[in-house]
Amino acid sequence: MIDSCVERLGSVDILVNSAGICRLGAVDDFGRDDWDPMIAVNLTAPFELGHEAARRMVEQGSGKIINIASLFAFLGGQQSPAYAATKHGIVGFTRAYCDELAQHGVQVNAIAPGYFATKITEATRSDPVTNQRVLDHIPAARWGDVADLMGATVFLASRASDYVNGHVLTVDGGYLVR
Numbered sequence: 381m382i383d384s385c386v387e388r389l390g391s392v393d394i395l396v397n398s399a400g401i402c403r404l405g406a407v408d409d410f411g412r413d414d415w416d417p418m419i420a421v422n423l424t425a426p427f428e429l430g431h432e433a434a435r436r437m438v439e440q441g442s443g444k445i446i447n448i449a450s451l452f453a454f455l456g457g458q459q460s461p462a463y464a465a466t467k468h469g470i471v472g473f474t475r476a477y478c479d480e481l482a483q484h485g486v487q488v489n490a491i492a493p494g495y496f497a498t499k500i501t502e503a504t505r506s507d508p509v510t511n512q513r514v515l516d517h518i519p520a521a522r523w524g525d526v527a528d529l530m531g532a533t534v535f536l537a538s539r540a541s542d543y544v545n546g547h548v549l550t551v552d553g554g555y556l557v558r
Contacts, residue, residue: 407461451552
């Protein structure tokens, strides 16, 4: 994919690693059949794309890698042990890549969305009790909309963030302050 981008466009300047899946289950019921696909999509795929993009970005002396973490990078993640583990891993991956790539003009940051109205959160939003519990914890008193992520993404992809590196930007409606 990265080679194709370079062939068509001449360089790879920005990579946004945003794919993710979430399987829910209690720790005692959560087995390898649940764990392995989440590790593959949420952690291994960003590593593989990041590795290839970073190689090209180092050669050209510039680039931006933006990894999508989650609020669960800061929380335990009840009923989602693999999701929480992969999002913690994305933060570690972001910081490790920053530590090595910053000297080559490459910024590596992450965005940690809070509770957003997406397919992954559909079950939580459709249950009145859990939906209200989430809303009660968000000072903005609403679920995030995917459009709420645009500003953070544009900032991290732009020259305005050239000295921002290894940062995890939460976009959570204030969830972490409660």
